[in-house]
Amino acid sequence: MATRTPKLMTVEDAAELIRDGDTIGIGGFITTNKPCALIRRLTRLRCKHLTVVAAPSGPELDLMLANDMIDRLITPYCGAEAVSPILPFFQKWAGRRFQVDEVDNGTLIAMLKAQIQRVPFLPVNVVGTSIPDLNPRVKVIDDPFGGPPIAVVKPIEIDVAIIHATRADRWGNVQHFGPLFIDHLFAQAAKKVIVTVERLVPNATIRGNALLTSLPSAFVDVIVEAPYGAHPGGSHNFYRLDTERLRMFVDGAKAYFAGNPEPWNSYMELFVDGPATHGEYCEMVGMSNMFKLSLERLDEES
């Protein structure tokens, strides 16, 4: 009898599935559950001419922008909240070195849902904003039922979605121990789906908690076991964001624009181009530093 085919790959092999010119979808939310290990690898490869469709984004996106990997960007936000309300490469180069198709969360979600549902457009409540002027996929049309004109947005095809989640089995069943954000929409809209997870678990663990499965194997092509795969961002119920290393990133980027590229180049060398694998990256950060990010430490008091 034939046996079920596992979907496991390494970070390094999975990154090779993304080609220059692809449209990629990035899950997570700002500095939480971003597939950073995979994006670092893509950056090390200097993948080019990407169209990036992303949930509200943080430094992982700025890293790609810094390395001129993105031709066209579709995201509602690029910042790192308290660490840096807006990120340097995005801020300085938006519109100049890469095109921005302006969206808000609602427009982005509708764009993905139109693709998922195979409908030519979905309406969005952005009439009167600049979004119809600043996004070629958005158009204002007459309401066929006689109401005021309404904005509609066209679907977008995603070649590869990259997502970070809590755990999965080897067959591709994924669980998030926290908010899904719009990871499920990227998975449904994409032709190929790569998910990095903190932990691989037995299929019986998934089946025993089937209500928690956020992405069934029918939507997932590749599972990558990558503990700390969302670092320097946070990961649901595992670790919080690494403020210290995020500041190194932001300070390096700011120095770059202040005419001092040294700290930025050093950041790139230490954390992106240096480590040959995700394991080596973790060692570069230092596992004692990683362990300090454990969420339980926050819970001492409350």
Add this chain to the structure above:
Amino acid sequence: MATRTPKLMTVEDAAELIRDGDTIGIGGFITTNKPCALIRRLTRLRCKHLTVVAAPSGPELDLMLANDMIDRLITPYCGAEAVSPILPFFQKWAGRRFQVDEVDNGTLIAMLKAQIQRVPFLPVNVVGTSIPDLNPRVKVIDDPFGGPPIAVVKPIEIDVAIIHATRADRWGNVQHFGPLFIDHLFAQAAKKVIVTVERLVPNATIRGNALLTSLPSAFVDVIVEAPYGAHPGGSHNFYRLDTERLRMFVDGAKAYFAGNPEPWNSYMELFVDGPATHGEYCEMVGMSNMFKLSLERLDEES
């Protein structure tokens, strides 16, 4: 300090919240997780001139149709699968004693989502079917992006949604131990939401399993503790459907149309008009009969 207000009511009081002429939304799916206790009470009250928007439906709907409670019906299905692929009152009176606005699951879902998202319409892939001809809310329009014409459906306002779920706390946080079907859409689309549950649980139980909460208290107005509230249908992880009593229903209805109203009248008296409360209904069925429906009994072997 002011304290949080519980949302608890009895089946009998909750039914009074629905008025003649209301548009009601009914959750569940065919013979699973239907709010039958509430519907029996509404039927005992002979609530009239309802517009009913329902997920695929079973005998609870046929019971309402039998009692002339519905003026307009919007549901993709009315049957009881193996027990009766199509239900008698629906089959005999559709179009004659009540109007049917034809939908399939996709059209119904889009109609609810349009209401939820406050957009004037949503597209649906039903061009070429009879649905645009048989549903005044559906219209075929030109694609503003130059593709073939596409069907769009208008939103529908729901006055009261009625839903049956597994458990809830007194504040209105609801959990389903099985498929949600489209219960969440009814809850989001409705002005008022009544949920009957098998069990009331402490808030700490909900918080300890917050990922399982299917309807947060922000969407729920009334919680009714109604064990066996989905009987004679089944309830996720509690009891399977009561084939014996469903057959009594179907046989009674068939006899009615064969010119022998006696079995039907007797069914109505025994199970609908007789019992003054949901508790009395359960006693009429017989608790030994109820206990036989426990799902665990099915699991002896596999």
Add this chain to the structure above:
Amino acid sequence: MALANVPESLLEAPPYPMELMAYFIAQQMRNGDYVALGTNLPVSTAGVLLAHLTRCPDIKISALSYFMHLARVERFHDLGQVASPRLSRWAESIWSLDALLDAVPRMDWSFTGALQIDKFGNTNLIGVGDDPTNLKFRGPGSVGSSTVAAICRNYMIHVGSHAPRVLVERCDFRSAVGFGEGGDHRQRLGLPGGGPKFVITPKAIMDFEPESKHMRLKHLLPGVTLDEVVNNTGFELMIPEIIEEIDLPSRKELGILRARIDVQGVLRR
């Protein structure tokens, strides 16, 4: 379960018609296909499971709201109820109906029934008659068929009787579009899915001629004559020059079908 455990007596009878239909369905499946199973469709359920338990361990099954992997199930106790509590413990994920509908573009196969089918594979679950306010026969409703048939990659239509009132020149209503008016009409309507692939009745298996999309005889079930099919079809069925014999399952496959999948023998009637 090793074949050695299948009692010899279970293999004595040659394949029954419904077993052959199931086997035909099994042969269409490819490993990795994503397939939606319905309730009360034991033939298609048996066919998909037969493929799953033999050649296709990576088949992904959705049964109502459950995403399940069933290759390790020892025995199926009720082929009509694949979303049963007994099987739901094999579920790896449980999704809402709207999320499931959003998954349909990835669906390789689904199955639907019909009150009527016409020669271009359009189907009707709404009703028979010409006045919707006064139907001769009211059907149960479109359920999910309209949108699923529009979007999923392929589907099969399965009806319980092969008769002129079922296979009709023109459906009184259309709950799902097959190939519309034939030819490239489906594409012109902008429907994203591939349309119906096969029609399965108790007498025959049909496909659609690739250009005209006209329904065409493919296999006769054992003991059924061509005349019987032609006379019981309410439209002019395309008849190919050679009607291929339907493939027969191996003893091993028949053993799995009878001993593990159809333990109640609902297909052996």
Add this chain to the structure above:
Amino acid sequence: MALANVPESLLEAPPYPMELMAYFIAQQMRNGDYVALGTNLPVSTAGVLLAHLTRCPDIKISALSYFMHLARVERFHDLGQVASPRLSRWAESIWSLDALLDAVPRMDWSFTGALQIDKFGNTNLIGVGDDPTNLKFRGPGSVGSSTVAAICRNYMIHVGSHAPRVLVERCDFRSAVGFGEGGDHRQRLGLPGGGPKFVITPKAIMDFEPESKHMRLKHLLPGVTLDEVVNNTGFELMIPEIIEEIDLPSRKELGILRARIDVQGVLRR
């Protein structure tokens, strides 16, 4: 926590401007309101929590993906991070972003920031300049504001500085529509929500004149003169005949605000 436990020293200083803003926000809340809290908005978070911990036990809070009930939280350790792991144990439900967006029609209050606001409450988070390919200042992006502002029942706009470059005659871009060109323009655009209710800056609190929807001064913050506000507003602000004094919190409320909600003292600056 009983008021008796609040050290007397904590109540010595009179209310700080940000505390007054928070108190103003608290007063707008009604019991049972459904409110969305954002990150890095300590003033509005403190205001909503003050209402929640006093008059409004039934307030429903969504903070990013978490639906939380926070009335029993002893102390808030970081007002900027209301969706923190520390607080998420009070979550009663966790929803995806698209599900949350679908909940916006039920939302009584949300809060947004802006790079620019104009006199009709339109806001800009996109950028400053006239050429989108060569902006003078690029903002972080619209985030959720466009759709949320269109749909939610009421919202407040909160900016960190009251200056002519922020309160402008016309936004260079609009990420969210307030009242469009004023008057009934918002309704004519078909936007379902009620629009912005208040604008809160370090110098003043503004509302919108009901007919023209022109921004109007409501309260001056302590120590701020009318001239200072007028001179630092880039458009002609409506000035009512009488500028009401801003309400002051009671000692009890101030105690709760300082001892339980703003334990870090971020509003006492």
